[in-house]
Amino acid sequence: MLKLEHLRTFITVADTGNIADAAEMLGRTPSAVSMTLKQLEGDIGGALFQSDRKSNLTALGRFTLDNARAQISGFDASVRTIRAYAAHEIGRLAIASVPSVATILLPSALATFLGPRPGLEVELLDADSRSVARMVDAGSAEIGIAGPPQETARLTFAPLICDRFRVVHSASDPLAAITRPLDWQDLHDASFIRNEAADAIDLPELRERYYAATLMVRNVASLLAMVREGLGVTLLPTLATINLPAGLQARDVDFRGAERIVGMITRTASHPSPVAAAFVRHFHQSLAASAPALGIEAL
Incomplete structure (x- = not known):
């Protein structure tokens, strides 16, 4: 059975032209390199070199060398890819x-x-x-x-x-005149626009007015456009209010559970x-x- 280690040894000997230099490069003894070559030739079924000096390849040796280089190169590339994937460098x-x-x-x-x-x-x-x-x-x-x-x-x-909800309203809404954090009393007369994020809030104070809203908008950009036009106010998480378009304001709300x-x-x-x-x-x-x-x- 052909082994990659044996093919590497063969390539090194073919490149250096002699066993002594190949053994030094491989960190092995010349006798160990010679034994590896004999085992490889036995596994292949033919001589790879024309003489014991290992300076000239046979036709089988040249054919084996070309294929061995391709196999070793492909194997090494696969190993590098596997290691890169394991190291989360690719994928x-x-x-x-x-x-x-x-x-x-x-x-x-x-x-x-x-x-x-x-x-x-x-x-x-x-x-x-x-x-x-x-x-x-x-x-x-x-x-x-x-x-x-x-x-x-x-x-x-x-x-x-944990992302707290804020009230978003147009800059012209009466709520803009209130400088403190808003509470439920401030929102008593507000018309709400529902959205998917705020639907997850489970507060008794919210159910009666918020869920009575007749307008539901799922897309945030469209929702903000509706609020800017004065169709109502809405509730959005803090992250969604960081880069609001002009004409809109986001206000803190002074009640627990709206998060x-x-x-x-x-x-x-x-x-x-x-x-x-x-x-x-x-x-x-x-x-x-x-x-x-x-x-x-x-x-």
């Missing part, structure tokens, strides 16, 4: 995320993660929390960043941040790829550094 990672995390937290985290890893391929999928969970469950994304999934048997949820938990969603039965495991560690570090300035709490 592919699909991340599904809610829009606020995708636009505020992920850009800086990915920039520092991908900088030293130019061989990585990353796909970022922007979706609401339910869709993020579905994509992870279906395997189209290895990592999800969203609210807690409804499906808990197949998915694992690890909390990342969302965002975390990492993965498949329970799947072992993370080296790239995914490395990114999770990196994202935790990036989040811890950026959370205080953004007004969110890292968990």
